[in-house]
Amino acid sequence: MNADLIFQAGNLGALFAWAVLILLPRWQGTQWIAGLAGPALLAAAYVILLSCSVATEPGGGGGFGSIAEVRALLSTDIAFTAGWFHYLAFDLFVGAWEVREAQRRGLTHWAVIPCLLLTFMAGPAGLLLFLILRAMRMGKVAAPA
Numbered sequence: 001m002n003a004d005l006i007f008q009a010g011n012l013g014a015l016f017a018w019a020v021l022i023l024l025p026r027w028q029g030t031q032w033i034a035g036l037a038g039p040a041l042l043a044a045a046y047v048i049l050l051s052c053s054v055a056t057e058p059g060g061g062g063g064f065g066s067i068a069e070v071r072a073l074l075s076t077d078i079a080f081t082a083g084w085f086h087y088l089a090f091d092l093f094v095g096a097w098e099v100r101e102a103q104r105r106g107l108t109h110w111a112v113i114p115c116l117l118l119t120f121m122a123g124p125a126g127l128l129l130f131l132i133l134r135a136m137r138m139g140k141v142a143a144p145a
Helices: 003-023 030-056 067-073 077-105 109-121 123-137
Strands: none
Touching (some): 003 030, 003 077, 003 109, 077 109, 077 123
């Protein structure tokens, strides 16, 4: 199994879904690609890679109790790729939710694009920015003067 090829394929697929999400937010296929198919394919690849990693490294000393254990858990290319796909799947799912929520709340897509870009690059930071934007739109947070 060529982990590098799988890694690159996952990145390209995620990048395509993000491009559709940012450039075609109201197209009928956008939510299917970015909100369902993309995250589902990445999640399925994650499960397969994780299973392969566990099968090839049973009891490899990894765990979640310390930095060293997590590092050991992700020490193979297959396990690392699985971990990366975990990020790709969840960030894409969150980005698709941000677009749906923005449309539901009447937020302009131009205001959401920075949130999406930040969610793509640094998931929780983009989500935080979107939540602040949404709260301001709902009148829960005063806009800066």
